[in-house]
Amino acid sequence: MPFVHIRTAGVELSSAQVETLQSEATRLMESVMRKKAGLTAVLVETHDTARWSIGGKAVPLAAHLDVKVTAGTNSxxxxxxxxxxxxxxxxxxxxxxxxxxxxxxxxxxxxxxxxYGGLTQDARRQGAA
Structure with a gap:
């Protein structure tokens, strides 16, 4: 049940590009991180480059990918x-x-x-035991 958050700046993404990022991020979560694709949520956000800097200087293009997973479930x-x-x-x-x-x-x-669904991952694990 991972949550993937992709942030970008400096590019207008088409709906097809967003869909590709979402499907590929989901594929990576399933194939590399062993997560269920049907429970993988992906949010793609675009920001103004004026709000993004590196080393204190504005950049013309930037991206960041952050994923949340349950601790200890991946090597x-x-x-x-x-x-x-x-x-x-x-x-x-x-x-x-x-x-x-x-x-x-x-x-x-x-x-x-x-x-998700009102239960913590710990509660799910205990219910399965």
Whole structure:
């Protein structure tokens, strides 16, 4: 039940580009991070470049991908591979002009601190046991 948040600046995304980012992020969550595609939520947001800076200076193009997963459900190798492939996804979507400081973040959240459908992940795990 991951949540993927992709933020961009400096590019107007077509609905087809948004759909591609959503489907590819979902595919990566399923294939690399072993998450259920049917429970993967993806939000793509576009921001004004005046609101985005790197090193204190405005940038003409930027992107950031942040994902929330339950702590302890992925290995270090899975997370490293996800960061590598997610960065490649951003590069393929936005080109070589993306700054070096284009971050992909895997946030690990305690199972008792988040969930869906009114149940925490910890409650789901205990119910399954």
């Amino acid at each position: 270090a190798n899975e997370k490293a591979e996800f960061v590598r492939q997610a960065h490649r996804l951003l590069k393929s979507a936005f080109g070589l002009a993306l700054p070096l400081a284009t971050y992909v973040v895997v946030d690990e959240v305690s199972a008792d601190a988040w969930g």
